[in-house]
Amino acid sequence: MSAAPAAAFPCKTVLASTIAKPFVQEVKDGVTSLGRSPKLVGFLANTDPAARMYADWTAKTSTDLGFTYELRQVDKDDLEESIIAANDDDDVDGIMVYFPVFGGGQDQYLQQVVSPEKDVEGLSHIYIQNMYHNTRFLDKAETQKSILPCTPLAMVKILEYLGVYNTLIPYGNRLYGKTVTIVNRSEIVGRPLAALLANDGATVYSVDITGTQKFTRGQGLKFKRHQVADVDIPLSEAVSHSDVVVTGVPSPSYKFPVEYLKDGAVCINFSSEKNFDPNVKEHASLYVPSIGKVTISMLLRNLLRLIENKKQREIK
Amino acid sequence: MSAAPAAAFPCKTVLASTIAKPFVQEVKDGVTSLGRSPKLVGFLANTDPAARMYADWTAKTSTDLGFTYELRQVDKDDLEESIIAANDDDDVDGIMVYFPVFGGGQDQYLQQVVSPEKDVEGLSHIYIQNMYHNTRFLDKAETQKSILPCTPLAMVKILEYLGVYNTLIPYGNRLYGKTVTIVNRSEIVGRPLAALLANDGATVYSVDITGTQKFTRGQGLKFKRHQVADVDIPLSEAVSHSDVVVTGVPSPSYKFPVEYLKDGAVCINFSSEKNFDPNVKEHASLYVPSIGKVTISMLLRNLLRLIENKKQREIK
The missing domain is CATH 3.40.50.10860 (Leucine Dehydrogenase, chain A, domain 1)
Structure with missing residues (x-):
């Protein structure tokens, strides 16, 4: 537990519905203009x-x-x-x-x-591979945008909202200097998310039951992508360096060990289970207990993009 | 153990190198003519x-x-x-x-x-999906053949060699009446193999640690493919009905319970470990202890087919 009394710097809980608002409006406007x-x-x-x-x-x-x-x-x-x-x-x-x-x-x-x-979730191999390689378009003429997997994309939008992305730094490097721990390395969310954040400059510890991997932005000259290495450090150490902790363990019995958090960390849970106990607020500065509403708005945003991509293909 | 003395009907061990011979020759000739x-x-x-x-x-x-x-x-x-x-x-x-x-x-x-x-193993999504749906060609003009995953394909060739496929029955139904148990339901071998054999008319029990599924040929009018159902029968019962038992458990400690085999069963192991103890011969009529050499010849056959497909695309 922190030495400072918890009440001195109360943790702010941020709801997904609040973060989703501008995207909901964007999507609504998109449907209207369609x-x-x-x-x-x-x-x-x-x-x-x-x-x-x-x-x-x-x-x-x-x-x-x-x-x-x-x-x-x-x-x-x-x-x-x-x-x-x-x-x-x-x-x-x-x-x-x-x-x-x-x-x-x-x-x-x-x-x-x-x-x-028609893949609104952005889970087709081509989309995931493009994301890993930081490839933004499907065609050489750059008329059709590649779709991003909606949960990792939602997480990026949440981190932007929370000010973890620093907008003073040039685009593409706005997480430079930030360390993130992600407890989940599924093919659907955890691994793509680690790659996305590393591509934006973060150091990411990706944790699952098989061990910990460290994602960093690679030299990236040729492939414009992150580098991955197995690392042998305990969770407590990874977390003690982390500005952000993201959890996604689909089990009601799993609880993240909040005593490892550094004071002022940003904590986000994307599991449908509550991976953080309420005492997360004794350490965190910002806490997002669930992200579903942001994810759904990203999914609908992806749908509008698929329709736009189709138009672009038909123009050709 | 069988009531009959084991020596009365000795089990024949068939080596992959023997089965591979005609395919090795076919591939050799293919390279020469290329x-x-x-x-x-x-x-x-x-x-x-x-x-x-x-x-x-x-x-x-x-x-x-x-x-x-x-x-x-x-x-x-x-x-x-x-x-x-x-x-x-x-x-x-x-x-x-x-x-x-x-x-x-x-x-x-x-x-x-x-x-x-360039996928000689036939593991690309499009090839696997085509195999599940019994779709033999990549194009509507039927000039480019779809590639079959090489281990399941090797297994079909082995079953043909062993006489399990009945050539008196019309093509596409030559396993009709046969029951097969497959201990492995990986995405690379077990599940595609179960589908392939069901598409050819067999009843297939596909077994893994999560349970047993039964693959049969469906009505197939629209999708030309097998049907799958979860079944709640013990391994002993599935095996007691099985003309063929195929194992692929990648563990040195796993041994198939040969006491369940019906007398005269055909036993084939595709694991790199020996899933059958030598006493399999007390029950089996034919035993193939490993299949790697057939698999490699299928892989090279697939490579020649990929080159042929490329030619066909260039003709267009």
């Missing part, structure tokens, strides 16, 4: 209450913002065929799948069944 | 002795058959860039990666970094 209601189809093939809640939120938010949302509940063994049918359906602008379905590699396979042209 | 030595690059980024042995075998076999083989040993953190460089190098005809590298989802990501145009 002049039609884009259709998003969500596939639910599990009985996970967290997925169901996320589906309900997506439905409510997208409908509120002028989109048409359709939830398709399918048996998991029919999911692949259902995705392919939606890929081929001109009435569908965007597709998302509420994972986990089978878990593991089979879910990673299913993600790739979603056509990149 | 008139140049295709270049295969293998990436080794781990210290796994099984991967190293497989690399040495690939080197020897491919060189013997007229290919140029180059092993590139790279640090695992440089693997992605090295693959991309080989993708872009016109001198390289085929690329393979000796997995595992990081394990799990990150390896699945890396597989997708290999260009489908």
